[in-house]
Amino acid sequence: MNKLMLLAVILLPVIGGGIAALIPFKNRKYRNIFLELLVLAVSAMVWWLLFHRPEEVFRVVHFTGDLSIDLKLDGLGMVFAGLISALWPLATLYSFEYMKKERHERVFFLFYTVTYGVTLGIALAGNLMTMYFFYELLTLVTVPLVMHTLSREAVLASRKYLYYSLGGAAFAFIGLIFMIVYGSSIDFIYGGVLDAAKIGERGGILLLIYVMAFMGFGVKAAVCPFNSWLPQAGVAPTPVTALLHAVAVVKSGAFAIMRITYYSFGTDFLRGTWAQKAVMAVVIFTIVYGCSRAVKETHLKRRLAYSTISNLSYILFGVVIMTPLGLAGALSHMIFHAVMKICSFFCAGAVIHKTGRNYVHELNGLGKTMPATFGIFTVSALGLMGVPGLAGFISKWNLAAAAVESGDTLAYFGIGALLISALLTAVYMLTIVIRAFFPGRDFDYKTLEGTADPGWQMLLPLGIFCFFICLFGIYSEPCVSFIIKVAQGLW
């Protein structure tokens, strides 16, 4: 029974989303209620699964030999599935109000809901083949969302997104082939599945393949130099940028890298090799590069997208430390960054929705007319900076503690990069806050007439995220100790 649930949570949003698009709802409200209930039901099922975890693997389809579609819920998958299923209902609620002003709502919600199922598929994948399948599918179902407005930029952005993602997946596919040849199986087993007898003298090649697979999956995680699709994809409606381009899609990339590093190649094989050094150098560079570009960018959503690039590399930095502590740091930043970034994106979306302003220099004085939105934005900004007492401090602490523990000189530079990036985060986030609340002595508030905080459908998710940013900051113990167990392979 439990096993079937694994498949059900993937299929339900896919089918339900399709049905919602087919039924000719008379009223937008009924459709919204239907969708929200659907998404809530899926999330409830996922959380039920988290507490009643099916131990065994559920084999959906068996192609030939090792190749099969397997579903399995292990520790790492639990973290990702839990995260996704907590955010999706809130994001859906938010998009009801946001999408009022956009066209083609029906298509939007179709793909938005289908994506939920596909992302869960990545989280629940039991072997490399299954993950690869859902990973490709994710690219395809999210393209229409990026293209949504059908403007010229949107079409260009989605084309770029498609090419980048497919190209990356091709490299990842090479990794899959090598795993089939040199691994004892392609299942995800903590510690890796490489078969030393099969490798023999070919260790060097496999390291090269690891770097290729890392960069391939890294395209979705926006590793430099494959990051330019992400800021451009910001033309999509805000619920897409917030949920998919700050959490679901990009973190699928990070999640896939965690899988191949810890569950396929194995850290014992990789630790201390040139491959580790190479990917760590790339990641450290991306951390600094992302936030430097964010400082330079004046378009609000693109600035946040660059910030995401930098923060995703925080996660990858934890991954490539290649110790259980490093993975724990990476997972905690994956969760906390998701909450903080979706919160700041939703604030940006609220501003765009209510005022139509897109650029940072247009935000002067809005703190007075939209106090709740900018108050919450301030909290998320401080969280992203890593001010103690908020979520970001805890995850950065875990990352840095893992880096110190590893004793690797390059990792020390990584800590330096984290801190430089924290300073730059302060620059690009707090300048917005100061503009909003301290617009200057002679600012004329009359220019802001008609702007106000958004309705409850937008404010409620914002409030919940803000609450969790504070809660994780002062009480993260159960969450972090669970993550540490997962990272040690105990789940």
Added chain:
Amino acid sequence: MRESVLLMLPIVLPVLAGLLLLLLPEWKNRKALCAFVGAVLCITGTLVFANIAAVSEESPGFILFWLTKTLPVYFRPDTMGKIFMSAVTVVWVLAGFFSFEYMKHQRKEKRYYGFYLIVYGVLAALGFSGNLITFYFFYELMTLTTLPLVLHTQTKEAVMAGLKYLFYSLSGAYMVLFGVYFLNRYGDTLTFGGGGVLNQSLVSGHEQLLLVAAMLMITGFGVKAGMFPFHAWLTAAHPEAPAPASAVLSGIIVKCGVLGILRVVYDLFGADFLRGTWVQKTWLVITLLTVFMGSMMAYREKLLKRRLAYSTISQVSYILFGLAVMEPEALTGALLHTVCHAFTKCGLFLAAGAIIYKTGKTKVDELRGIGKEMPVTMWCYTILSLTLIGIPPTGGVLSKWYLCIGSLSGNIPVFSWLGPVILLISALLTAGYLLPLTIQGFLPGEDYDYTTLKKKEPAWIMVVPLVILTVLAAGMGLFPVTPLQ
């Protein structure tokens, strides 16, 4: 239990009162607003002193909550914290009362008082924090909550100065955080009060790494303390902030950096670990450079408040020099100078504020004859100047005496005599940049037109805090209570 409640009250009360002010709509009655703020300041001040008197050295302290499994937010008032908090309380309450008159014509008074109270609570937490994480926590909060005080006037220059202050402070804080990560790994605990927490078996082989971490932490806290080359925010922020805000900025906020360094060097790394290393030598060079450079720049500066800001840079590095020498006498001198400079510089900024408030003049050259117009203010200014220069029998002479004795008794080659020499040269420069205002003010010269003089002495609520600070600063030399053993 009772102790922990007592400990929490001076932290929670002003923060809550401040938040209340920020959230409430604009008050119609200005008097009521001032009365409310004044009452909160006085009650909090009393609570702080009650803590200082009631909580003993052996108190086990109080853990508020755990940030993670190994990081408690922990409060324990020890001697250093108590000294710091007494200085904070005196300065904060007096400058608060001063601002009731000064801020009369400023916009958004309520916001100013709101943040002023919040910062007081944060400072109480900072002073009473019992481990490095708690200290760092409130150190960052302090930076963020003082920002609105700096850019209060919201002119373009003020906002830019505020941003400069913010980014300098944050980069300092992140340098500190780098060191915190390593201390957490190589130390047994991050709790203050042991005289060194490094675990020798872990440290061996990684000494250079930890020295780098120590240097970064000293530099990081040094940013707040205006240490060269990270002093530029002081001279940008002080002239732009309202006078009472610059008074507390110079009197107290920069001292938080000093307190941080004190904690890091004496409580965590331990003086023995750093004595004689390249860290100590580099640090000594930087402090002496800052002492000299600050005085020289102050000497050249025309704008009164910026001149005082340069003076702060120089004087705070006296304190840092005392810490860097790592001798007991020098440490005594440094602590004395911390308190003495807090009172003196706060007083000087209040005097400057009173002058600006009444005359609107900001440059030293414009202030001929000011002593005839505002005699009480100028007398206070003069006495405070003498204190800062270190002329007996004022407070300044005592601290400088200890600083020099400490330096000479240490056996660091060259620095043991070079230090006192530079301190004395700087004292000379201090006289050079502070006393011209007195001379011009009281002796405007033959050609001065006495008929235009008007009595401009400010209201009593501005004068009284100034007089109290003057009495305290000067009196420290006459009655050298020595609770510093």
